[in-house]
Amino acid sequence: MxxxxxxxxxxxxxxxxxxxxxxxxxxxxxxxxxxxxxxxxxxxxxxxxxxxxxxxxxxxxxxxxxxxxxxxxxxxxxxxxxxxxxxxxxxxGSTVLASASASDKELAKLVYKQAGIPIATGIALKHHEPIDLERIVQCVGPECFVKPAENGSSFGISMVRNQNELPQAIERAFEYGNKILIEQRLCGTEITVGVFETLEGIRALPVVEVCFQNEGAAFYDLSVKYIDPAKIHRIPAQISEENYQRAQELAIAAHRALGCSGISRSDFIVTETGPVILETNTIPGMTDGSLYPDEIRHTDDLVFSEVCAALVELALHRNK
Missing domain, CATH: 3.40.50.20 (Rossmann fold)
Structure with a gap:
């Protein structure tokens, strides 16, 4: 244009x-x-x-x-x-269907699984459903993450270390929606991968490793997400070349499987067997401290202003 x-x-x-x-x-x-x-x-x-x-x-x-x-x-x-x-x-950005599919983490996991993208073991609960703590622990293990199933950020997420912490975590997650997701806690390196799609094609951005330098930070929650992000974003991620390339491939696969358009950002845990997807954000944060603009800054051929312009161009083309 x-x-x-x-x-x-x-x-x-x-x-x-x-x-x-x-x-x-x-x-x-x-x-x-x-x-x-x-x-x-x-x-x-x-x-x-x-x-x-x-x-x-x-x-x-x-x-x-x-x-x-x-x-x-x-x-x-x-x-x-x-x-x-x-x-x-x-x-x-993404259409109505793709946005709704990615936003519902339970539905997104079904899409990932169908596309052959590794997922974490989990269980979904709706508000007012009976809560069987023993069944949950049997499914996901005593250490797990509890999060709203229809929320795109870090609000309402808790890391649970034992069964006694589950009720409070569940109650907190339900404050942000009527459905929650409880997933096994995976051990490994947390990474995120942005995807950028234009009229010319689709590409994965540099892989970001999420590092915890703040004492007591258990996971990438709001307490560390927007505070001096240079201290917690490592670009490129310090993982094996095989896992690096695999994560980029899976991010593109998730983008396509969900039917996303323009941009997306998928989060993973790199385990001993490779990257496991956590979720896909169809509208990644665009603040100065957000991950997606940070990835763009670490490319050789992209600038944030032209990425935004390309998204407008793609939107106009789609509407023809």
Missing amino acids: KREERSAMRVAVLAGGRSSEREISLASGANAAAALSEAGFVSVEVLDTAESSFIKRITTEPWDVAFIALHGADGEDGVIQGLLSFLHIPYT
Whole structure:
């Protein structure tokens, strides 16, 4: 897309919202808007979907494309994508179906398994279902992770070391949704791999190793995720070449199996037998400290502003 074409377009960056990830989304939206302006889009405006004026503005003003920077509920789950599809407004990222599939971690695991992507043993629970602690331990083991099944970030996640900690972890996870996922705790190196798709093809970004330098950090939760990320992101990941390449292959496989478009980021644990997928985020964080922009900075041929521009171009092409 030529720069003069970009300058004539009107872009709505959708951010904020009412999910538990609102503040992160606002930061992502501001960063994306700045990047689009840098790439030559003159008329770029951030719309907070939680504002009372949002529906009126998105339905009555002439937008050429929407850049989605919403995280969590109403953003990554296909809700905003459905609205934009109904309004015939092109939008960045994955479609309604792909967004909903990736957002539901239980459903995503079924898709991974069908595609031959290694997954962790787990069990899903719905709110008000009977909780059989012994059955859970038999399924996933005494050490496990409990997390909301329909949430895209680190909110509501607990690491459980024994059966006595399970009830509180389950209660906490249910604060963020009506379905939770309990998975075995895998031992290994935690990594994440971004995927970038353009009209020319699809590629995996450099593999990031998540390191815990903060004392007492048990896993990559909110207490370390957005605090001085340079201390906890190691790029490229210090894993074997075989596991490095395999993780990139699996990230692309997950992107394709779920039907994602534009960008995604999949998280893995590298075990003794290789990478095991944890989840796929269809709208990765776009803040200065987020993993996806960090991966872009560690490539030789990509800059964040042009990645954002390419996502707009792909959205417009898909809408033809």
